[in-house]
Amino acid sequence: MPMETNLIADITYVDAPAGPPVALPTLPPTVLTSRLRRGLLTGLFHLVEARLLWRFMRTPARVRLAIERVNELKRVYYGELRVRKIARVAGRYYREYQTPGWPGAAYDAYVATTVNRLVPFRGDAETLNLVFLAITKKCPLACEHCFEWDALNQKESLTRDDIRAMVAAFQARHVTQIFFSGGEPMLRVNDLVAVVADARPGTDFWVITSGFNFTRENAGRLRQAGFTGVTISLDHHEPARHNAFRGSPQAYENAVRAAAHAHEAGLVVNLSLCATQEFTTEANLMAYARLARQLGVTFIQILEPRAVGHYAGKPVDLSPAQLTLLEAFYVALNFGPQYLDWPLVHYYGYHQRRMGCGGAADRFLYVDTDGDLHACPFCQKKSGSALGGNLDEALAAMKNRGCHAFAGATM
Template sequence: MEATLITDLPFLDAAATEAPVVTPTLPPAVIASRLQRAWATALFYLTDARLLWRFMRSGARMQLAKTRIEELKRAYYGALQVKKVARVDGRYFREYFAPGMPSAAYDTYIASTVNRLVPFRGDADTLNLVFLAITKKCPLACEHCFEWDALNEKEVLSRADIQDMVAQFQARHVTQIFFSGGEPMLRVNDLVAVVEAAQPGTDFWVFTSGFNFTRDNAQSLKRAGFTGVSISLDHHEPARHNAFRGSPDAYANAVQAAAHAHEAGLVVNLSLCVTQDFTTPANLLAYARLARQLGVTFIQILEPRAVGHYAGQAVDLSHAQVALLEEFYLEMNYGPDYLDWPLVHYYGYHQRRMGCGGAADRFLYVDTDGDLHACPFCQKKSGSALCSSKGGSLDAALASLKTRGCHPFAQASM
């Protein structure tokens, strides 16, 4: 099966007739002031120290935990020091896959991290993050969709099923849940009801193309308790993003969603699938400039994988393109010229150095049937998250997933 280039798709030919998209300029979330950054950094330090003392309860154990945390930071960041901080609705954010501080979710996240290094709470739960697909329905036809074979089939998950899964994951100290699909905004009323019924201690996010992300819906999500929204935007040029997503309205919807989320006080992430055609220095910088204009907090870089609609296609990036992405990640996050630009999250950078945290080690994926997988790209069923309704054990399913581990994609990225 040959890959279809976006330049072959009809939306590009129709670009001249499409209405121009007005991209708003929104206030930045990333802190520009050196003094305010220093204050936020000090606040993180004091909060972590307070939590460490609360968990360890002795000077010797606290010192042991501090030593192991420093070792973990060196393994993850090397000699780099995190400087950039974003502030949204009174909370501070430094990592996309970490809850904002202050919050009960942040405290639980630190507790799980410390417990992993110096056990103190009598359990071995290490799962921090769950990607939970709640619908098979989607109005788009995205070039890279990993749920392509399930799209627009009959729904399986009820609102009660979603509530039950959320409750079970919260009971296991999960601090971030990302609702995906399909297009989860098609079930916005269910999203609101589920999060309203959830316990404190978890940051909730929704993945969306921007479809149905109206001002009213953004406000409803915020009132319900959502922390953020991850908006799929795969090109800085409207026509090319529209072609990639199979809709002439995709770019306008994404940009408008960013504006509505920003207005509602939600953290905004732009999720970018970096294809072979896209991955050039000029495109990456133009995309980052657009993200800065939109006032977003994070840019998430996803490498394409040969699953779903890309199955059987040669979509992997070249070694030179991977090196370019790593250079972009380092420069945007640590370069002195970009301290007030959005933070870049590029999981592949750390995955190649530390291994994959999927397969219920730190995160996992639940598909639209409620089945567990190592991650969205490593799709091989390993039990169900609907254990209470099926008479099974979620602990047993998670243990099986950990034993099975990750797909060869994870190893190929090392």
């Protein structure tokens, strides 16, 4: 099948004007506000996971061992913090951005993989949970931090059949979340819809977008095809600053409209923030959180800037004080009693510094726009291909090397 026709010519905005004022909708929250309901659902999650453990372990002794090791994993991951926040979207419940929603085959498969790495029961060593799959080199923006900068707007490599084959290969290896990225993946929305409509159950599919081409119609098409959610890049609560960061006078409006369309369609909405040195202040973080709450989103994802791609060779690392501030924000928004009805915050750096990196095919990996495998989007070094060759050998070699920057003790 031929690749979808490009929707745009190659565009680069150098000095992006602020653009017109953007009307912000106020959308219903997805994070549950009822304390009673949260308590009942927390109990239900315990029952569901106990049932799954019995199905996997088969004997009381193995069930007890699995419970002990799962609880230890939670202690390492959360410390003394206790997860209480739960969101509901389209009849499914979510507690973590990188965990599938329940009920669903993807949630059961995620629990199976997690338990299997602690108390093996299914005869394989697969631990890969999620894949970031870049499907296009094309993008209308010129983002300040773009990690695919050197590949942007080059000739496309991947056909629809290539994407379909990679999805099938990762599904066969128990991958429970696939995030389509780019470039701007919504330029290939027809391919996204076709591939996910043909995929088998057991995986939650997401698209990572700037909001470009994320119309009401396309949001509905994604939902109907089987998509779970959308991650929308929004890097500032102030329109002019986001537009400048993204190199487009329409970037902020596109992102806000995409959030509204996704919310209406029943897709889970995650706002993704690159927390730059300039942005990372308490005032900006709280203003961003208030905006996310107004837009009714489920998750806020915080990414730390890395000196790769368009940032290569630049001193973009956050200061120790700024990292401490981001960690305090993560803890307050997720576990503070006054924020129980605010969006959940996903901050991978918080856990990465405590547990080591889960990339390099341990828990996740990145596939670039040529189908090549990398440890993660920010730690790119080709390690085989997801197309042709021996994928199992490539994954095993990548997992064996691990991540050189965060070689902590993972479980």
